[in-house]
Amino acid sequence: MKYLAMIAALMFASSAFAVDCVDCHEAINVEEHAEMDATLETCNDCHGFTDHHELDADLHTPDLTITECADCHGVD
Numbered sequence: 638m639k640y641l642a643m644i645a646a647l648m649f650a651s652s653a654f655a656v657d658c659v660d661c662h663e664a665i666n667v668e669e670h671a672e673m674d675a676t677l678e679t680c681n682d683c684h685g686f687t688d689h690h691e692l693d694a695d696l697h698t699p700d701l702t703i704t705e706c707a708d709c710h711g712v713d
Contacts, residue, residue, distance in 0.1 A: 657710060659711055659712065664712065665703070665712040667703055676699060676701060677701040
């Protein structure tokens, strides 16, 4: 059973890291957005992010910072 859980965790982690924003979008200036204290909610307010992207609400809370986004999704 623990191996099944480990495999599921690895598959989830690899799927999250597989989504690279710059595959479809221009690179984001993470430093500039971090200075503005940008969060996922900010992305949605300014760019209509959730109009075009379906997010897992358990992982992607509105207070998620741009730096945390970049850690998983290669936006820089």
